[in-house]
Amino acid sequence: MNEDTGRSKITFQIHPCTEDGFVTIEAKLYLGSPFGRPGEDFFDTKQMCSALRRIWFFDSLRCSEEMGYALAQWEGKRIHVFKGGKIIIRRAKDNEDARKTLVIVGRTLWGSIPCSCGRPLVQCASGDCDECSDKVCESHAFPPFVEIPGSSSQIKGGEALEFVKGIATKDHYQNAFNKLGEFVSVLKEIDKKMVNKDFSDLDALIESAEESMEEACASGTRFIIETPKDHHAAMGIIFLGMAEDLWTIMDAMHLMKNISFEVEEYKIASELAFDSYEAFLRNDQAKAGEIKNRFKEFMREKHPNPVIEIARAGYHIARMMTKPFPV
Numbered sequence: 202m203n204e205d206t207g208r209s210k211i212t213f214q215i216h217p218c219t220e221d222g223f224v225t226i227e228a229k230l231y232l233g234s235p236f237g238r239p240g241e242d243f244f245d246t247k248q249m250c251s252a253l254r255r256i257w258f259f260d261s262l263r264c265s266e267e268m269g270y271a272l273a274q275w276e277g278k279r280i281h282v283f284k285g286g287k288i289i290i291r292r293a294k295d296n297e298d299a300r301k302t303l304v305i306v307g308r309t310l311w312g313s314i315p316c317s318c319g320r321p322l323v324q325c326a327s328g329d330c331d332e333c334s335d336k337v338c339e340s341h342a343f344p345p346f347v348e349i350p351g352s353s354s355q356i357k358g359g360e361a362l363e364f365v366k367g368i369a370t371k372d373h374y375q376n377a378f379n380k381l382g383e384f385v386s387v388l389k390e391i392d393k394k395m396v397n398k399d400f401s402d403l404d405a406l407i408e409s410a411e412e413s414m415e416e417a418c419a420s421g422t423r424f425i426i427e428t429p430k431d432h433h434a435a436m437g438i439i440f441l442g443m444a445e446d447l448w449t450i451m452d453a454m455h456l457m458k459n460i461s462f463e464v465e466e467y468k469i470a471s472e473l474a475f476d477s478y479e480a481f482l483r484n485d486q487a488k489a490g491e492i493k494n495r496f497k498e499f500m501r502e503k504h505p506n507p508v509i510e511i512a513r514a515g516y517h518i519a520r521m522m523t524k525p526f527p528v
């Protein structure tokens with residue numbers, strides 16, 4: 202049985218009764234415009250593997266970034282994902298079971314699909330993409346998965362927390378951001394030490410930050426999988442983008458002990474980053490504009506790389522706040 206969806210983005214082939222009454226579903230995602238560029242992999246393989254690893258209920262998972270191939274087992278089903286855009290689900294109980302599984306896998310991988318800029322959507326959503334900072338990303342608005350109609354409206358990234366309050370699964374989203382808040386609290390503790398160039402106990406603090414991030418990502422993934430409407434579920438990509446930005450700050454802080462830096466320049470960078478995160482929480486659009494200017498000002502002078510990374514993460518958060526997202 203062949204099916205073409207409205208925009209011919211995807212071919213489904215469902216093979217019933219192939220293996221002793223089980224159902225196989227094959228989905229081949231098109232590489233045509235506007236998704237990705239010719240000759241490029243369909244999935245960013247690094248994002249593909251980390252997205253699949255966040256699905257907590259798989260019985261087993263193997264994912265190779267090098268080969269761009271993943272095999273997961275779940276309730277007797279075998280799920281194959283290929284970086285070229287093919288997803289095969291074998292040994293599903295029936296058509297519904299096969300399709301439900303495809304939706305879960307598809308939504309989870311949504312952020313690892315390249316945008317027309319060639320970068321995975323999560324990176325565009327994080328604000329780390331010049332080309333996409335003022336526009337809706339195509340593969341976000343018109344995902345090449347399942348039968349999702351194009352989105353009809355949009356919000357700014359900074360409006361995400363308010364928008365999600367009207368969604369049934371809002372608790373998962375709020376919990377994900379609460380855990381990010383805990384992550385940021387640890388970053389602030391590290392920050393206090395940084396201004397005194399005190400690098401003691403850094404590893405223990407980083408470990409506790411990592412725990413909060415893991416819990417945040419678990420809730421964010423729950424939101425992506427369990428939210429009824431697909432475009433609402435895609436708000437989870439904004440969360441993942443924020444998680445990337447905050448993770449970058451921690452990574453950069455970790456590197457500070459190996460470099461020589463001026464406390465003053467560090468302070469400007471970290472204030473910029475924390476101000477930006479807090480501006481996001483209250484959707485302060487004016488502040489986002491101010492932060493973009495502060496970053497440009499900061500970049501007029503030379504700074505060590507990790508210090509720049511911290512400031513840049515704040516700049517990215519500000520750009521995410523003003524970037525339009527489809528809903």
Ligand SMILES: [Zn+2]
Binds near residue numbers: 316332
């Ligand atoms: Zn982009």
Ligand SMILES: [Zn+2]
Binds near residue numbers: 316325330333338339
């Ligand atoms: Zn984009």
